[in-house]
Amino acid sequence: MNRSPQSAQISYNTAQKQLQEAAAIIKLDSAAYELLRCPLRELHVTIPVKMDNGSIKIFQGFRVQHNDARGPNKGGIRFHPDETIDTVRALASWMTWKTSVMDLPLGGGKGGVICNPKTMSTGELERLSRAYIRQLGSFLGPQKDIPAPDVYTTPQIMAWIADEYSIMQGKNLFGVITGKPLALGGSAGRGDATARGGMYCVREAAEALGLSLAGARAAIQGYGNAGSNAHKLAIELLGMKVIAVSDSSGSIYNPDGFRYEALMMHKKKSGSVSGFPGAAAISDKELLELDVSVLFPAALDSVITKTNAPDIRAKIIAELANGPITPEADAILYNKGVYIIPDLLCNAGGVTVSYFEMVQNAYGYYWEEEQVQQRLEHKMKTAFLAVQQKSQTYKVHNRLAAYIVAVERVAEAMKLRGWY
Numbered sequence: 265m266n267r268s269p270q271s272a273q274i275s276y277n278t279a280q281k282q283l284q285e286a287a288a289i290i291k292l293d294s295a296a297y298e299l300l301r302c303p304l305r306e307l308h309v310t311i312p313v314k315m316d317n318g319s320i321k322i323f324q325g326f327r328v329q330h331n332d333a334r335g336p337n338k339g340g341i342r343f344h345p346d347e348t349i350d351t352v353r354a355l356a357s358w359m360t361w362k363t364s365v366m367d368l369p370l371g372g373g374k375g376g377v378i379c380n381p382k383t384m385s386t387g388e389l390e391r392l393s394r395a396y397i398r399q400l401g402s403f404l405g406p407q408k409d410i411p412a413p414d415v416y417t418t419p420q421i422m423a424w425i426a427d428e429y430s431i432m433q434g435k436n437l438f439g440v441i442t443g444k445p446l447a448l449g450g451s452a453g454r455g456d457a458t459a460r461g462g463m464y465c466v467r468e469a470a471e472a473l474g475l476s477l478a479g480a481r482a483a484i485q486g487y488g489n490a491g492s493n494a495h496k497l498a499i500e501l502l503g504m505k506v507i508a509v510s511d512s513s514g515s516i517y518n519p520d521g522f523r524y525e526a527l528m529m530h531k532k533k534s535g536s537v538s539g540f541p542g543a544a545a546i547s548d549k550e551l552l553e554l555d556v557s558v559l560f561p562a563a564l565d566s567v568i569t570k571t572n573a574p575d576i577r578a579k580i581i582a583e584l585a586n587g588p589i590t591p592e593a594d595a596i597l598y599n600k601g602v603y604i605i606p607d608l609l610c611n612a613g614g615v616t617v618s619y620f621e622m623v624q625n626a627y628g629y630y631w632e633e634e635q636v637q638q639r640l641e642h643k644m645k646t647a648f649l650a651v652q653q654k655s656q657t658y659k660v661h662n663r664l665a666a667y668i669v670a671v672e673r674v675a676e677a678m679k680l681r682g683w684y
């Protein structure tokens with residue numbers, strides 16, 4: 265799915281508006297509000313990379329540290345052609361709220377490089393990843409700011425970055441980044457953690473709504489790490505039928521549901537979900553508007569807007585992507601009675617297992633996958649409950665409730681540190 269050119273601006277405005285609403289409800293101190301409106305620090309870098317044809321290409325990159333009152337900044341790195349500093353700022357602040365909702369001892373950061381990894385060779389990607397981290401230098405570190413994967417960045421990219429950083433420091437410091445391959449200090453269960461955390465939330469939401477998920481229909485927009493694992497786990501953990509999925513090549517539909525292994529094999533071979541045998545091609549708009557129990561937006565931000573929100577028929581929207589619903593669309597959906605599991609909570613499984621990875625790196629002792637999953641489930645349920653309780657106390661929808669939980673915790677830490 266392609267993004268509109270205004271999308272970066274939308275997410276930045278969205279992030280600002282969401283904070284403002286929560287701050288007003290909890291009557292947040294004005295100095296604390298001013299502190300939280302802006303990132304504490306940001307670094308802009310210009311990165312020369314030698315391309316395979318011998319030419320030098322100059323890339324622009326960023327790292328934004330929104331707030332580290334509760335602990336080191338944490339958040340992914342995005343490699344995307346439409347990356348902008350405003351998107352990265354919005355996403356960095358969402359990480360502050362996400363780690364706080366999950367009650368992790370971390371703050372929020374985000375990084376990005378304007379590039380199109382789909383048109384770059386492996387060698388070019390490696391040189392770009394290493395050069396980016398060299399430019400960030402001492403801005404990062406296991407106790408300062410710990411990146412991770414995000415849109416179009418992979419465990420292999422994390423491995424190059426861990427290696428480059430370790431060379432820079434003259435010792436192995438794999439804890440500088442998470443989402444690494446298992447052989448290099450990664451955590452068991454990190455691969456599907458974002459989708460898995462989302463499934464635990466969907467299970468709680470369905471229980472609250474008295475909705476049965478066994479055999480119920482789901483649609484997934486986006487088929488990257490979060491989307492494809494959501495396909496596997498919606499079937500495996502919830503017994504659902506996934507009747508539509510999409511990726512940047514288009515959307516496909518089959519009322520009988522798609523088998524995960526077969527579709528994954530097709531995507532690996534052909535590079536996209538389109539053209540899968542037995543599937544009808546539908547538009548992205550049609551996918552979002554299907555009559556399903558659960559819709560998983562699992563791609564980019566601002567895909568559900570005031571234009572398509574009135575036509576959404578899903579009972580639950582589980583936001584595996586960051587910021588897929590604009591504030592105007594939020595209000596429309598809330599009035600329609602759609603149950604939204606907000607991104608801060610729904611996709612927080614990724615950063616939660618990233619945190620487990622940091623703990624294991626520091627500890628030098630690694631957990632079994634089952635242990636990771638049990639701890640993740642416990643964390644997700646606790647956070648879900650905290651949000652549910654706030655939404656009842658303040659009579660607000662889940663997103664605002666999640667903000668209230670998060671902002672209160674960050675404000676308390678800032679107060680204790682004497683920042684206001």
Ligand code: GLU
Pocket residue numbers: 338339340341362410411412413414415442443586611612614615616618
């Ligand atoms: N990029 C993911 C997110 O948006 C994971 C961040 C992390 O693991 O630090 O939550």
